[in-house]
Amino acid sequence: MTLKTSPLSHQNIQELPPLSGVRIATAEAGIKYKGRTDLLFIIFDEPASVAGVFTRSKCPSAAVEHCRASLPHGVARGIVVNSGNANAFTGHKGKHTTDAIMCAAANALKVRENEIFMASTGVIGEPMDASGIINILPSMAKTAKEGNWLEAAKAIMTTDTFPKLATRRFDCGGETVTINGIAKGAGMIAPDMATMLSFVISDAGISSDILQSMLSEAVQSSFNSITVDSDTSTSDTLMIFATGKAKKKIPCITSQSDPRYEVFAKQLSALLHELALQVVCDGEGARHLIEVNVVGATTDSAAKTIALSIANSPLVKTAIAGEDANWGRVVMAVGKAGVEVDRDLLAIWFGEHRLAVNGERDPEYCEETIGAYMRGKHITIRVEIGLGIGEATVWSCDLTKEYVMLNGDYRS
Amino acid sequence: MTLKTSPLSHQNIQELPPLSGVRIATAEAGIKYKGRTDLLFIIFDEPASVAGVFTRSKCPSAAVEHCRASLPHGVARGIVVNSGNANAFTGHKGKHTTDAIMCAAANALKVRENEIFMASTGVIGEPMDASGIINILPSMAKTAKEGNWLEAAKAIMTTDTFPKLATRRFDCGGETVTINGIAKGAGMIAPDMATMLSFVISDAGISSDILQSMLSEAVQSSFNSITVDSDTSTSDTLMIFATGKAKKKIPCITSQSDPRYEVFAKQLSALLHELALQVVCDGEGARHLIEVNVVGATTDSAAKTIALSIANSPLVKTAIAGEDANWGRVVMAVGKAGVEVDRDLLAIWFGEHRLAVNGERDPEYCEETIGAYMRGKHITIRVEIGLGIGEATVWSCDLTKEYVMLNGDYRS
Secondary structure, three states: OOOOOOOOOOOOOOOOOOOOOEEEEEEOOOOOOOOOOOEEEEEEEEEEEEEEEEOOOOOOOHHHHHHHHHHHHOOEEEEEEEEEEOOOOOHHHHHHHHHHHHHHHHHHHOOOHHHEEEEEEEEOOOOOOOHHHHHHHHHHHHHOEEOOHHHHHHHOOOOOOOOEEEEEEEEEOOEEEEEEEEEEOOOOOEOOEOOOEEEEEEOOOEOHHHHHHHHHHHOOOOHHHEOOOOOOOOOOEEEEEEOOOOOOOOOOEOOOOOHHHHHHHHHHHHHHHHHHHHHHHOOOOOOOEEEEEEEEEOOHHHHHHHHHHHHHOHHHHHHHHOOOOOHHHHHHHHHHOOOOOOHHHOEEEEOOEEEEEOOEEOOOOOHHHHHHHHOOOEEEEEEEOOOOOEEEEEEEEOOOHHHHHHHHOOOO | OOOOOOOOOOOOOOOOOOOOOEEEEEEOOOOOOOOOOOEEEEEEEEEEEEEEEEOOOOOOOHHHHHHHHHHHHOOEEEEEEEEEEOOOOOHHHHHHHHHHHHHHHHHHHOOOHHHEEEEEEEEOOOOOOOHHHHHHHHHHHHHOEEOOHHHHHHHOOOOOOOOEEEEEEEEEOOEEEEEEEEEEOOOOOEOOEOOOEEEEEEOOOEOHHHHHHHHHHHOOOOHHHEOOOOOOOOOOEEEEEEOOOOOOOOOOEOOOOOHHHHHHHHHHHHHHHHHHHHHHHOOOOOOOEEEEEEEEEOOHHHHHHHHHHHHHOHHHHHHHHOOOOOHHHHHHHHHHOOOOOOHHHOEEEEOOEEEEEOOEEOOOOOHHHHHHHHOOOEEEEEEEOOOOOEEEEEEEEOOOHHHHHHHHOOOO
16 A cells, blocks of 8 residues: 555655664565565664663563663664564564574674664564664674665655655754754554654753653653544653764763753754654644644643543544534534543633634634635644643544545455 | 435334323424424422433533432422424533523423433534523423323434333332333434433332432443444433332332342433334344344453444454454454454454454355355344453444445535
């Protein structure tokens, strides 16, 4: 099945700047796809710091378990990512497969196995034949080169319709540092496919524990604030690596009180946010990007619960697909969220148009004006709760016939 | 828009037996629809006991608020139900509308306003003109007659494709009693429509508090165990009334220790279950009924959380629509439920076919055999957790292109 590029795709997909000492190779390992790359090997010529956040699924993949177990060591020398098979729910065989790949990668680089990180994305429950991967890793280790980021982003795609990349270059305490990131997927977005994956690499010098702190915070307003279909994969993986190659005589960031912490964290947040939005924009069948902004809730957490209730509602998402400003369904989604609201204080906006106020339809409501707004690609739904100062913003996409067709298989 | 009858509809929709002293009238009040009834008035010639359960939405409709406030009085003389407008999120106007209708109905019957119960179903946020209803209630009170249940079920339909009725007749401590029930909808199932409504009436003699206890319990395994799209309406209402007309010299059931309690409660549960399944079978666009059975969880509550996670998953529901035994998505839904499971103990069955066992694909798995099963209308998914004795069963329907089309409006 050839997928048409999402109408929400960015127009210009560009190569990222190379990072010194970060070499990248991609290959066709023949895991599932024909005529495209499905294997990515990223190599750190010197030990890098590492941090990660993973799926909360109680049925995580073998690769997720390997990464979790390896993180405390705090050193990364390489990353292996394959597409076409998630190696999830594959029992002991799945663990052996991951172990064998880690062993091959570690041998190719002459490093320890817990210094190699891995992610797999694709069909769940299908045993994965690792031989193609294992055989090709040594030659990839030799041919890998600095740059190649666009190829890396392409090799990890499953049913993504465009590769996802972002970069930031900025002054961080007197030295110029770069952050490059790639991503794929959007939750469980695709036919037989699982997983959102993202890998972010910087040449800044940052200790692993500080990197983890930055990442755990930045993920909240980015990857943890997007939803396509409310389905969480077995394999979601977001990792960040810092090589320290940019620094000369400046010491690493090893403390939250270091003034460079905030500088770097802010740029990281912006980069993750950019990648996360690309993921939503490639949600299956998506034709509209939906931004849900909830203000005035009792707490930020309550605001996020309400925002996600709206963003995950099939009836809200189908209404947006139909370019229908059906604010009654937003009321429904606010009501079912379960957190404290006062119906008679609610106000609901679509873009600059207030549709409801004080618990009823806005007397100024004009069906014609809102119609033009709803035909845009980017729809903002704003709900004012009127009870406190809690707020949250999440992003989603519409639910279209194409989503059902892509995921329904309809093989009968 | 004319909707084709659901392929999951029962073949024989039959009139229910009349109940002595329960008179029913329907009318065309012109609220929204043309050429069909949209108003139901049920009259109890003598005071009936009453109990109810309502939406948990924090944005309930005016009718729900009226019923909640009237229930403690414990006496019912009439029920007014309109379709075409939910009178929800209509502010003070909405309350005035409900009050005016209650006043007209109470005057027509010469009873108190808190002895009349009401439900409204239809578009949210649209002010409702009550004049058509108010004008017609007095004549309905005169023409209402025993019987007319099928007409009652039809008058409360919104985008239901068939009327929903069920009845039970049984011996209860030496007297023959009847329970009749009607229902409509399935959560937020329809274009611009909200609400699941159900009204159940028996000629048994049961006090209101005991009726409430029976209803609150019976709803758990029936209406609280079904889902169409995970969206909860502002107006869900399930009420039960008992006239006591069947009893002659036998006293009312006024205690849970009365041996007739269990007899009646069991029949009530069965009737509610039958109505609830009719609602799922009329889920928008539904082509398959899905039964999800989870056993071996740590608690019943954990089992229900897992079952609902599967039953609400868009990816599971689209797979069933495509007649694809995609058990990997069931693994995903189990994993994301958030309750305790051990991946490596899971077994997954579709009907009599075990697809996964001990945390990996069943070696006996046969794609051909399962294909024939998936083409049936009723799909059972069974998950064995292997940790305890908690179990739960919920019902859902598949997610089809038709659901998106019906709810998407596509007015552009």
